[in-house]
Amino acid sequence: MAARIPEPEAPELVARNLAVGARLAAGATTFAFLGPVFAYLYLRSLNTADLWHPAGVDPPLLLGTAIVLLTAASAVVLLLASRRAAASRNRLLFLASLSFLLGIAAVALQVVEYFVLGFGPTDGGYASVFVAWSGLTAVFALGTMLWLETLIAFMLRGGERDPSQAIGPRFAALAFYWAYLAGLGIVMWVCLYVTA
Amino acid sequence: MNATEPSLLRRLVGFNLATGIVLAVVGYILGRWLGDQIHGASLDYMSESGEDDVSLALGYFVGLIGFLVGLGFANYPASRLIGRPPSLPRPDAQGIGRYFRLTPDHKVVGMQYFTGIGVFFFVAGLTAMLIRTELLQPGQNIWPPDKYLTLVGTHGTLMMGMMTSSVLGTFGNFIAPLMIGARRSAFPRLESLSFWLLMAAGVILLTNLAFGGFQTGWTGYAPLSEEGVSGIDGYLFFFATVGLSMTLLGFNLVVTIVTMRAPELRWGRLPIFVWGIFTTSATMVLAAPVLTVAMLLVLLDRTAQTTFFYPAAGGSAYLFQNLFWFFGHPEVYLLMLPGAGILLQLLPVFSRKPLWGYRLAVAGMLGISLVSFMVWQHHLFVSGLAADLRPFYILSTELISIPTGFIFICALATIWRGRLRLEVPMLFCLAWIFNFMVGGITGIYNSDAPSDTTAHGSFFVMAHFHYTIMGGLVFTFFAAIYYWLPKMTGLTLNKTLGKVHFWLMFIAFNSTFFPLLIVGFLGMPRRIVTYPERWEFLNAWSSVSSFVLGFSMLVFLANLVYSMFIARIPAPANPWHSTSAEWQTSSPPPLHNFDNDPTIGDPHDYGRAPEPHTPGLQTAAEGG
Numbered sequence: 001m002a003a004r005i006p007e008p009e010a011p012e013l014v015a016r017n018l019a020v021g022a023r024l025a026a027g028a029t030t031f032a033f034l035g036p037v038f039a040y041l042y043l044r045s046l047n048t049a050d051l052w053h054p055a056g057v058d059p060p061l062l063l064g065t066a067i068v069l070l071t072a073a074s075a076v077v078l079l080l081a082s083r084r085a086a087a088s089r090n091r092l093l094f095l096a097s098l099s100f101l102l103g104i105a106a107v108a109l110q111v112v113e114y115f116v117l118g119f120g121p122t123d124g125g126y127a128s129v130f131v132a133w134s135g136l137t138a139v140f141a142l143g144t145m146l147w148l149e150t151l152i153a154f155m156l157r158g159g160e161r162d163p164s165q166a167i168g169p170r171f172a173a174l175a176f177y178w179a180y181l182a183g184l185g186i187v188m189w190v191c192l193y194v195t196a
Numbered sequence: 197m198n199a200t201e202p203s204l205l206r207r208l209v210g211f212n213l214a215t216g217i218v219l220a221v222v223g224y225i226l227g228r229w230l231g232d233q234i235h236g237a238s239l240d241y242m243s244e245s246g247e248d249d250v251s252l253a254l255g256y257f258v259g260l261i262g263f264l265v266g267l268g269f270a271n272y273p274a275s276r277l278i279g280r281p282p283s284l285p286r287p288d289a290q291g292i293g294r295y296f297r298l299t300p301d302h303k304v305v306g307m308q309y310f311t312g313i314g315v316f317f318f319v320a321g322l323t324a325m326l327i328r329t330e331l332l333q334p335g336q337n338i339w340p341p342d343k344y345l346t347l348v349g350t351h352g353t354l355m356m357g358m359m360t361s362s363v364l365g366t367f368g369n370f371i372a373p374l375m376i377g378a379r380r381s382a383f384p385r386l387e388s389l390s391f392w393l394l395m396a397a398g399v400i401l402l403t404n405l406a407f408g409g410f411q412t413g414w415t416g417y418a419p420l421s422e423e424g425v426s427g428i429d430g431y432l433f434f435f436a437t438v439g440l441s442m443t444l445l446g447f448n449l450v451v452t453i454v455t456m457r458a459p460e461l462r463w464g465r466l467p468i469f470v471w472g473i474f475t476t477s478a479t480m481v482l483a484a485p486v487l488t489v490a491m492l493l494v495l496l497d498r499t500a501q502t503t504f505f506y507p508a509a510g511g512s513a514y515l516f517q518n519l520f521w522f523f524g525h526p527e528v529y530l531l532m533l534p535g536a537g538i539l540l541q542l543l544p545v546f547s548r549k550p551l552w553g554y555r556l557a558v559a560g561m562l563g564i565s566l567v568s569f570m571v572w573q574h575h576l577f578v579s580g581l582a583a584d585l586r587p588f589y590i591l592s593t594e595l596i597s598i599p600t601g602f603i604f605i606c607a608l609a610t611i612w613r614g615r616l617r618l619e620v621p622m623l624f625c626l627a628w629i630f631n632f633m634v635g636g637i638t639g640i641y642n643s644d645a646p647s648d649t650t651a652h653g654s655f656f657v658m659a660h661f662h663y664t665i666m667g668g669l670v671f672t673f674f675a676a677i678y679y680w681l682p683k684m685t686g687l688t689l690n691k692t693l694g695k696v697h698f699w700l701m702f703i704a705f706n707s708t709f710f711p712l713l714i715v716g717f718l719g720m721p722r723r724i725v726t727y728p729e730r731w732e733f734l735n736a737w738s739s740v741s742s743f744v745l746g747f748s749m750l751v752f753l754a755n756l757v758y759s760m761f762i763a764r765i766p767a768p769a770n771p772w773h774s775t776s777a778e779w780q781t782s783s784p785p786p787l788h789n790f791d792n793d794p795t796i797g798d799p800h801d802y803g804r805a806p807e808p809h810t811p812g813l814q815t816a817a818e819g820g
Contacts (some may be wrong), residue, residue: 008284014454017382024450024481026746028443031482035489035519039504040516051510052505121502125510127503132493146277165281 007134008164022173026180029140033184036133040191043125053126053196057119061193068111068189071141074102075182078148082175085168090159096152103145103178110138130192137185141183144178182192202474211268213296220396223262227255249498252407252426256400256433262395264522267387268298283382292789296393306370307684308391310677313362316398318749320354323347327747328708328739334729338622344410344725346427348381353401353431354412357438359669360527361394361445363534364480367676368449370475370684372779375467377458377796378604379789392445398435413723415520417507418513421494432491439488439523442530445801446480447515449473460796467776467799468557469736472537475561483526487758492520495707523573529568531665531767532632533561536603539625543607544800545772546622547614551800557606563599571596577645578652586645593643594723600636604629615803619772624675629700631667635660638713659709666705674701674752682767685760686783693755700748704815707741775801 006165009017044052081095113134121131154160160167209215229249264270276282284300294304326347330338339347364624373381381387404410408425416435419426453474456465466474494516496502503509505516536557544551549799551557573581582591599743615702616622638660641647651657678694681687711734719728727735759765770779778785 013455014282017451019448020451021383022446028447028481028485032485032489034486034522035493036518038522039515041494042505042518043510043512046512048507048510048512054510106262119497121500122509125503127512128496128504131500131502132496133503136489146273150273150279151275153277154281155279157279159279159281162281170282 005107011164011166011169014166018166018169018173019176021167025177029177029181029184032140033133033136036129036136037187037191039125040129046125051124058128059121059130059196060113060116060118060193062129063109063113063116063155064189064193067106067113068185069181070102070106070109071185073080074099074106075179077102078175078178082168082171085166085171085193089155092171093096093152093155094154096148100145100148101150103148107138107142107145110134110141112145126196132194133188137181137188141185144174144181147174148178157174201563206484211266211271212293213267213295216263216266216392218264219266220259221262224255226262227258228252230254230258231296237435241673243813249426249429249495252429253433253495253499253791256429260393260396260400264389264392267392269385269392272385280352284380290405292796296332298385298388300380300388301787302369302381302384303684304372305369305387305391306366308550309361309369309394310684311364311394312391313365316354317362318753319402320351320358321749323351323354323399324742327351330725331727332739333736334732335726336742339725340489341725344409345411345413346405347724348723348760349400349410349413349431350404351414353416353434354398354415355665356395356531356728357401357434357526358398359665360438360442360480360530361390362673363538363669364445364449364473364476365391365394367447367469367538367680368477368534372449372473374785375454375470375776375778375799376456376791376804377790377794378452378456379446379458382397383430383448383457386444387448388796390441390448393441393444395435397434399428399439401434402430406427407760414496415524416491416494416516417509417520418497418516421516422497422505422513429495429684431497431789432495436488436491436495439484439486439491442480442484446477446484447570449477450481453477458794458796463622464555465796465798467541468551468554469537469541469562469776472534472540474475475565476533478539479526479533479565480530483523483530483569487527488521490516514576514579517576518572520521521575522569525572525575526568527563527621527696528664529564531669532704533564533668535628536561536670538676538679539607539628539778540603540610541800542621542625542675543614544802545611545679545774546617546619546625547611548803549610549614550798551606552609552612552803553594553606554601556602560599560602560606561804562720563602564596565594567596567599568629571643571729574638574643574645579649587820590645591645597636598642604633618693619678620689620698621675621679623698623702624671624678627671627698628668629672631663632707634710635663635665635667635716638663653721654716655712655720655722658722659712659716661710662712666709671701671705674698679772680778682771683778683785684782686767687760688754688763688767689759689767689773690763693751693758697748697755700744700751704741704745704748708738708745711735711738775799 046052077095078099081092081099084095085092093116119127121128151167151174158166212593230250231248232252234250243394243793245474282686294301295308299308300304300428310357316496326339330344331425367389369381404427407430410416410424410427410431412420412424412428412431416431418572421432447572453470493504497511505511505513507513527767540551540557569590573585574593577586638656642649642657642660681689715731715734730779767783769783775797776799777796780794
């Protein structure tokens, strides 16, 4: 008997896979960030050799705040976009592109921040946690923006007109994950910039 | 050759393993070169090795990327970035070539896992033989201490990293979708990626031998891992990659089980094996990222000169122990839970009785999964853990014996007054009950801080661990192989050789590790190349037994080769008279899994209705 190729997945199944996958990915991401969070709490409470946070090791608050605001704004815009996915193609494309630009700007600012930090990874526990935590966030943010770029590029080719492609659920899953990541970014900002 | 089939040259230079290996080598060289360019300004105050860790780490990283690109994993993301529509990967043609590339077929991935993990299992087993050869007699015999420690570390790391994915990768991928009536998995590319990441990780670990090895054991504690030679980088990269592989493996399986079940298959009717896969996968998705990040933090210490685990610069070596065991203790249950799933799935089949206490068994699995995140600090009882915290971790560790007890009760009550069929898979399942009982009872002494203070770091802990993991996981893994390989290959395994394999393995396993419980109790520390003469007899006994244990694996290998390549006796359609869905399709299953939608009934409903073939139960292993 000739091998029968599996039929394409139904849009409802794609939607469920994406919704469950996005939530599970959020859980896995949370646990990935447990490493730097635990290091933050542990090293801060130990303050080994009084080297947790030596004088002069202070991140630029303004830049850090700008990064987290850009990330949050990008996430909010994408949430709005996903809620209007079915309404207007142009509006969806505009909001998604805006979200993408804001997210990429946040990642770019993070890179800029490393060049103007004024301290390096060797400068005690806080400095190490700062580099690892913010770096991990930037990597996850960049990955999420690449995911968003695929959807924008797909729309620019008019692919969303094919109802089997379930563009709405794709945006919904991405928006959920990006909003969750932005929330983790706010936690990072509070820990590394406000209460450090 | 078929006219539409690509030429041999086209197949060789396409996206496949050969291309992956070539690009991995190119990537490795490129990464090392890049590392050499940027390393100049870094500080070497921790690593006295004279090796360039930045260069080596980048070599591994770029090499891994090259390997994946060569296998074709960059094609789909690249096409999506330029706006091409989402699509399912195109299924491969039938043939041997599909086993050497990215494949969307969960059954092919299952077979890839079986073969790939099998190779590393034998390599790790060989290192165990070498360790026991050294310990045949007191004194330093074959290996100098650093080489001996590297052998111990390589054995433990390979076994832990690879065998965690053994059941999930092989049977979770192959069998679970069939059991739930699905025609594919939810994220086929991620499923395939998890396998190839694992294989790349295994090779990376073995390269440690070229860079001075690693002397930390499988736990890789700081400050040894901070100060060790460059072989440590291979260890760190191995576990970081394995953590990523495990996350993807668990992720795909959880989503598949949640969303792709046949409509009538409610949670309350899910086969217990699928529950085992589900709870393991969910735990894996949460625990494995912690491992990956912990390893990356050590790599950052060794390359970017962060100070996470370096006390003189504001870090703490205990931080690593916490991060490692936050993954490491759930890891123990990642190894145990799939075995429990296999056990409870197979016992009703061979007892011809319904599974006793289905809900209790599910509760046990969920309970183990949950509590496994709350016990990690019992590994730090002798590492300066605050005394006030000890009672909590003693209690939580002992608490986990309750859901584990649920599984024991369900297993024992299922076989109680059953019509037992002592087929090869059943023998392995029964062995689990004995082995895991010994492992569980000896575990109590490690969960209790006062007794753990004397047992910690001894052969007692090592033997206990082998009773739980080898006795618990590896025995059920073999049960699953004998049970499901006829489904996966359509061929029958030789029954006589299977029984010889079982009895040799069961006796030799206990004969190897029970004496080690005793020498550990007498105070023999692990990871030491020699020991006092008074422990020679027990060590020699254990070593000789371990050689028999190794021989039993050769019997299995011989059975595999004989049955699969020489005898090739076709397997009956439903050799064990199972009621679960995977036996409602042909063996091996077609690309689309089922010609007709499977009938979903009670997956453990045995012995209630008359069974026409029960008196002379047809076996899948009757070639002997």
